Every structure is written in C-alpha cells, then in structure tokens.
Amino acid sequence: MAAVSLRLGDLVWGKLGRYPPWPGKIVNPPKDLKKPRGKKCFFVKFFGTEDHAWIKVEQLKPYHPHKEEMIKINKGKRFQQAVDAVEEFLRKTKGRDQASSHNSNEEKNRHNSNEERGKQSAGEEKRKASLPEGKLKKGTGEGKKRVSSVSSERGSKSPLKRAQDQSPRKRGRPPKDEKDLTIPESSTVKRVMTGTVAGFKWPPSVSEPVKDSDPHFHHFLLSQTEKPAVCYQAITKKLKVCEEETGSTSIQAADSTAVNGSITPTDKKIGFLGLGLMGSGIVSNLLKMGHTVTVWNRTAEKCDLFIQEGARLGRTPAEVVSTCDITFACVSDPKAAKDLVLGPSGVLQGIRPGKCYVDMSTVDADTVTELAQVIVSRGGRFLEAPVSGNQQLSNDGMLVILAAGDRGLYEDCSSCFQAMGKTSFFLGEVGNAAKMMLIVNMVQGSFMATIAEGLTLAQVTGQSQQTLLDILNQGQLASIFLDQKCQNILQGNFKPDFYLKYIQKDLRLAIALGDSVNHPTPMAAAANEVYKRAKALDQSDNDMSAVYRAYIH
Numbered sequence: 001m002a003a004v005s006l007r008l009g010d011l012v013w014g015k016l017g018r019y020p021p022w023p024g025k026i027v028n029p030p031k032d033l034k035k036p037r038g039k040k041c042f043f044v045k046f047f048g049t050e051d052h053a054w055i056k057v058e059q060l061k062p063y064h065p066h067k068e069e070m071i072k073i074n075k076g077k078r079f080q081q082a083v084d085a086v087e088e089f090l091r092k093t094k095g096r097d098q099a100s101s102h103n104s105n106e107e108k109n110r111h112n113s114n115e116e117r118g119k120q121s122a123g124e125e126k127r128k129a130s131l132p133e134g135k136l137k138k139g140t141g142e143g144k145k146r147v148s149s150v151s152s153e154r155g156s157k158s159p160l161k162r163a164q165d166q167s168p169r170k171r172g173r174p175p176k177d178e179k180d181l182t183i184p185e186s187s188t189v190k191r192v193m194t195g196t197v198a199g200f201k202w203p204p205s206v207s208e209p210v211k212d213s214d215p216h217f218h219h220f221l222l223s224q225t226e227k228p229a230v231c232y233q234a235i236t237k238k239l240k241v242c243e244e245e246t247g248s249t250s251i252q253a254a255d256s257t258a259v260n261g262s263i264t265p266t267d268k269k270i271g272f273l274g275l276g277l278m279g280s281g282i283v284s285n286l287l288k289m290g291h292t293v294t295v296w297n298r299t300a301e302k303c304d305l306f307i308q309e310g311a312r313l314g315r316t317p318a319e320v321v322s323t324c325d326i327t328f329a330c331v332s333d334p335k336a337a338k339d340l341v342l343g344p345s346g347v348l349q350g351i352r353p354g355k356c357y358v359d360m361s362t363v364d365a366d367t368v369t370e371l372a373q374v375i376v377s378r379g380g381r382f383l384e385a386p387v388s389g390n391q392q393l394s395n396d397g398m399l400v401i402l403a404a405g406d407r408g409l410y411e412d413c414s415s416c417f418q419a420m421g422k423t424s425f426f427l428g429e430v431g432n433a434a435k436m437m438l439i440v441n442m443v444q445g446s447f448m449a450t451i452a453e454g455l456t457l458a459q460v461t462g463q464s465q466q467t468l469l470d471i472l473n474q475g476q477l478a479s480i481f482l483d484q485k486c487q488n489i490l491q492g493n494f495k496p497d498f499y500l501k502y503i504q505k506d507l508r509l510a511i512a513l514g515d516s517v518n519h520p521t522p523m524a525a526a527a528n529e530v531y532k533r534a535k536a537l538d539q540s541d542n543d544m545s546a547v548y549r550a551y552i553h
Contacts, residue, residue, distance in 0.1 A: 006042060011063035011086060013070055014044045014055045020074050023047045023063060023086045029054070036290065047089070048082030051396055053288040265290040266415045271324035273317050273340060273347070274361075275302040277496065278387060279330040281394030282360075282420045287311060288397075289419040296320050317341075321350030321357065326413065330360040330387075333505055334367040341371050353379030356409050360401075362386045362441065362502070364509045365431035372405060372430040383409045384430055386437040387421065390498040398422045402440075404433035435513060442510035442524045445503040445544065448485060449527040452548040455489055465490055485545040494542035501540035504531035 006012065006026060013021040029035070029043035036054050044060070045052040063086065071083065272283050275297040286293050287309050295303050296314040303313055314320035317340055321327045327347065331337055337359060341347040347357060357375050359368060363386075372382040382405050389399040401417050401424035403410050410426050417424040427433050458468045469486045472478065488494060507528040514521035534550040 006057065006060060006062070011090075012042075012044060013061040013063060013066055014046065015059035015061075020079070021061065021066075021070055022049065022079070023070075023082050024052070024055075025089075026060075027052075046082070047085040048078065049396060263289045263415050263418050265292075265419070266326075266412070268325035268412065269294065269323065270416060271296070271314065271320040271327035273297070273320060273327065273329040274331045275306070276330065276332065277391040277499070278360075278389070278394045278399075280306075281391060281397075282328070282330065282387075282399070283311065284309070284395065285397040285419045286416060289415070291416065291419065294320050294324055316345035317347045318345045318350035321347050321355055322352070326356040326358060326409070326416070328358045328360055328385075328416070332361070332502065334361075334363040334509075337361045337363050337367055337371065341374065348374055348378065351375055351378040351380040354381070355379075356381045356383070356406075356412070358383045358385050358409070358413060360385050360387055362437050362506055363434055364438070364512065365434040368434045369431050381406045381409045382430065383413065384433045385410075385413070385417075385424075386433055388437065388440050389421075392497055394420070401425070402427060402433040402436050404428055405430045438506055438510040438513055441503060441506035442521070444481070445507045445531065446523050446527040447481075448503070448544050449530045449547055451482065451485055452489065452530075452545070452551055455486065455548065456551040485543075488543060488545040489548045494539070494546040496541065496543045498544050499540070500531060500534055500542055500544045500546050503544040504528060504535060507531060 008026055008028065010026045012024055012026060014024045015021050024044040024046040026042045027045045035041070035043075041054045041056045042060065043052070044055045067083075270286060270291050270293045272279065272286070272293055273296050275283060275295060279297075280302070283293060283295060283306055287306065292312075293306070293310075294312040294314045295306050296317055296319075297303050303311070307313055314323070317327075317329075327350075329337070329340055329347070331340055339346070341357075351357065357371075357380055359371060359382075368384045372384070375382040383403055384405050385401050385403040387394070387399040387401050393399050397420055399421035401421045403413075403417075403424055404427045407426065410424075427436055455465050455468065458465050465486075469483070469490070472486070473483055484497075507524050511521050511524050511528060514524070530550050531544075531547055534547045537549055537553055539546040539549055
C-alpha cells in the first residue's frame with residue numbers, strides 16, 4: 001500500500017483500531033483540529049456513520065480496487081448502507097460531471113460553428129475575387145435578386161415576426177422555447193439543468209443554514225429531531241451548552257458526526273478504568289479525538305489494543321488517579337463500583353485535593369452518593385455520568401450522557417463528553433443521574449420483553465414474525481432499537497450489544513427505587529421475572545434480546 005498515492009477528495013477504505021475497514025472520503029479537517037504528530041495521516045469522513053477521524057496512511061486503501069474484497073468480508077446492514085451511500089455519492093458526482101461535459105461540448109460546438117462560418121465567408125470572398133468581371137456582375141445580380149426576394153417576404157410579416165426571424169439563433173441553435181418543447185421535462189433533465197448553472201451562487205439568506213461543501217454529508221444536519229431549546233449550528237461549530245425549561249443543561253450537537261470532528265481536546269490528562277462493552281468504545285473515541293488517556297482494566301490483556309492506539313498503561317486504579325487530572329470509570333454493578341474505589345490499590349488511595357473522579361457506571365443512587373462522599377472527603381471532585389446506549393452507539397460516539405454532581409467538573413469534561421456522546425444532560429445533585437438512568441433502562445428493558453412476547457405470540461398463532469416486524473417498522477413504534485432487536489431474534493444472533501444480565505440488574509434496581517418511594521412498578525416487575533427466567537436458561541452473557549428464549553422454553 002505504500003506505493004499508492006492518496007490525495008484530498010479520494011474515496012478510501014479506512015481501518016480504525018479494531019473496527020472493520022469502512023468507506024470514507026479524504027477531506028480537509030476543521031481549522032481548529034490539530035493533526036497528530038508522527039506518521040503521515042489523512043482526515044477521513046466515513047459514509048453512513050456518525051464518525052470521522054485522522055487515519056494513518058498505512059491504514060487506508062483506495063475505494064474502487066478493494067470494493068469487492070471489502071463487501072465479501074463485511075455483511076452487516078450498516079456496512080451495506082455505507083456502501084450504498086458511497087454509490088449514491090458517485091452517481092451524483094457523475095451526473096454533475098456529465099452536465100459539465102455537456103456544457104463544455106456545447107460551447108466547443110458553437111465555437112467550431114463560428115469558425116466554419118468564418119472560413120466559408122473568407123472562401124466566398126476569395127472566389128469572387130478570382131471571377132471575371134462579367135461573371136462577378138451576374139453573380140452579384142443573382143445575389144441581389146435573392147436578397148430582394150427575402151426582403152419581400154419580410155415585408156409581409158409583422159415586426160415581431162421579423163425580429164424573431166432575424167434573431168441570431170435562427171442560424172445556430174433553436175430558440176430556448178423550441179428546445180423546451182421538444183424535450184419532455186423529467187428528473188434527469190432537471191438534474192442536467194441544475195448542473196449547467198452550478199457555477200452561479202445566489203447570496204445566502206440570513207435564515208439559510210451554512211452547508212458543508214460536500215453534498216453527501218448535508219443529510220447529517222437532519223440527524224437531530226426538532227426540540228425546543230436545542231442549539232442547531234453549522235457542522236463545523238463546537239457544541240454549546242443550552243438551558244432547558246427543566247433547569248437541566250444539555251450539550252447538544254446539530255450534527256454529532258461533524259461536530260465530533262472539530263473537537264479541541266482538553267489538555268488535562270485523562271484516566272479510564274474499565275474496558276468492557278461500553279468502556280472500550282468510549283476510550284477509542286477519546287483517543288481518536290486527540291485526548292491523552294491512561295487505561296486500566298481488571299483483565300490487563302484488554303488494554304493492549306488501546307496501548308497500540310496511543311494510550312498509556314496504568315498498573316492500578318490508584319496509580320491512574322494519581323497521575324491523571326480526570327479519571328473516568330465504567331464498571332458493571334454497584335459492588336464493582338465500590339470495590340474499584342474502596343478496594344486495595346483503589347481509586348480512593350490515589351485521590352488528592354483537586355483530583356477528579358467521574359463514575360459512568362449504572363448503579364443505584366445510594367451507591368453513587370456513598371462514593372461521592374468518600375471522594376470529596378479526600379479533597380477530590382466527583383461527578384456521576386452514567387450513559388444511555390449500547391456497544392454500537394459507544395463505538396460510534398453517539399451515547400447519551402446523564403450527569404450530576406460537581407457542575408464545574410461537568411464543564412471540564414466537555415470535550416470528553418463530545419467525543420463519546422451526541423448529547424449530555426446535567427441533572428443537578430448527586431443521585432439524580434443514577435435515578436434517571438435506572439428509569440430509562442427500566443423502560444427499555446420492559447419494551448424489549450414486550451417485543452419478545454409479541455414475536456412468540458405471532459409464531460404460536462401462525463403469523464409471520466417477519467411480517468410483524470415489517471408492520472411495526474411502518475408504524476409509530478418504528479425505531480433502530482426495535483429493528484435491531486427483532487433482527488437479532490429472527491436471525492438467532494444474540495451476540496451481546498447490551499448484556500442481558502445488566503438489563504436485569506437495572507430492572508431490579510429500578511423496582512427497588514420505586515419501592516423506596518412507595519411507587520408501584522408492576523410492568524417492570526413482570527419484565528424482571530422474564531429476564532430472571534432467561535438467566536436461568538444460561539442467557540446472562542448474551543444480548544438482552546435473548547430474553548426471547550425465556551418464552552420458547
């Protein structure tokens with residue numbers, strides 16, 4: 001690959017860390033995004049995803065020569081959508097090029113026609129000069145006769161008709177009106193006509209949004225649904241903090257893909273503890289966006305990949321906290337969260353005045369409140385920031401972050417939250433984010449159990465499960481979550497994107513939250529029993545969609 005020359009505007013396959021090669025385009029990076037030091041790299045915008053980054057040259061391949069090879073090894077739906085997006089981009093580019101070529105040829109034909117007429121006129125003059133005088137007079141007389149005849153014809157016509165006949169278009173191209181009459185209007189014609197005036201730009205109106213120079217990426221501006229108090233910005237702008245009516249604060253992007261690309265990483269040293277399904281994607285995005293990250297994981301082998309991508313290795317949680325300014329943690333449950341902080345060589349031993357700790361685990365409010373108290377008692381700063389999403393959203397940097405605690409620390413984490421998520425909310429005092437996260441996952445877990453119940457009911461009553469999914473996808477329940485989880489069930493593919501054991505844990509904690517305030521949660525309680533049965537069937541380490549198996553055994 002070293003012999004292949006790449007340049008701005010080329011379509012490529014980009015290899016990013018542990019992810020499969022993905023189609024993208026080499027583009028100019030945002031002005032405030034620094035180029036990484038070291039080996040030569042290009043800034044690549046990836047098609048069909050919410051992602052782009054600096055990619056080393058040795059991890060890039062030209063698009064067309066390797067297209068068939070990549071399609072054979074990647075069969076996912078998202079991958080196919082990305083390839084389709086590339087082909088659509090190429091089709092539009094070809095249309096513009098054809099329109100430009102058509103105009104160029106037309107101009108060339110006009111030029112050649114003018115030259116030919118000039119040559120004919122010069123030849124006529126030369127012929128006349130060589131004729132004897134008598135023949136010349138005769139020829140001149142005939143010429144006068146023909147002119148006279150034409151003049152008499154003109155005399156019988158109206159001034160308007162004469163003007164039309166004398167138009168220079170009479171001898172060359174037909175008038176535009178005639179041309180329009182002979183070609184039926186179609187979308188193809190519209191595209192060509194649009195291409196012919198592509199060089200002309202109307203002055204932008206005040207209300208018109210700023211657009212990216214690459215038309216393929218315009219649709220990313222529509223990636224957020226309309227909501228009150230959301231800051232919509234040009235795609236090269238940074239995320240801004242918006243105050244909502246609820247009093248919470250959200251960092252929200254008009255376009256997460258493009259905004260992520262323009263992040264200016266904090267100069268603070270970042271630590272990260274826990275490289276599970278969610279943590280791995282988060283760390284990958286922090287590194288991609290230029291943050292300095294030190295990692296630790298209970299199973300040390302999981303750190304190797306991130307070390308290769310530029311992360312530093314911490315030997316213990318205490319060491320990571322002591323050497324970093326802000327340390328994030330993302331572990332499985334309340335017990336793991338407490339052990340990480342309070343255990344041997346734990347977080348608490350590395351806390352000094354000014355050190356910052358951000359717990360991204362989904363735990364109960366009592367646990368996170370206890371952790372906050374011990375961190376602050378040592379002079380540290382604490383923020384809880386559990387995330388809503390799954391492995392795919394974590395990999396794509398599209399998580400939703402729910403934060404509470406130290407407001408100043410929340411703002412210090414701004415570039416990190418932008419790298420890992422599309423939106424973050426500040427919910428006030430410690431404990432609020434834990435409660436909100438449990439409620440969100442309670443709804444999600446109950447919905448998943450209902451989907452499984454509906455699919456099994458369809459099957460036992462002789463209805464097509466695929467048809468049920470098609471109907472749901474055309475209705476008000478249509479969503480990526482619904483489609484993906486139903487596809488998992490129909491294909492029998494329960495590779496974990498969100499572990500079943502963790503959604504059951506969240507349902508259990510949400511039910512306990514309801515009990516603490518004497519609020520009934522019968523739907524969540526029923527769903528929890530189904531997940532418990534699925535766990536008994538050895539589905540704990542499968543995706544939450546494996547709850548389906550609780551209904552068929």
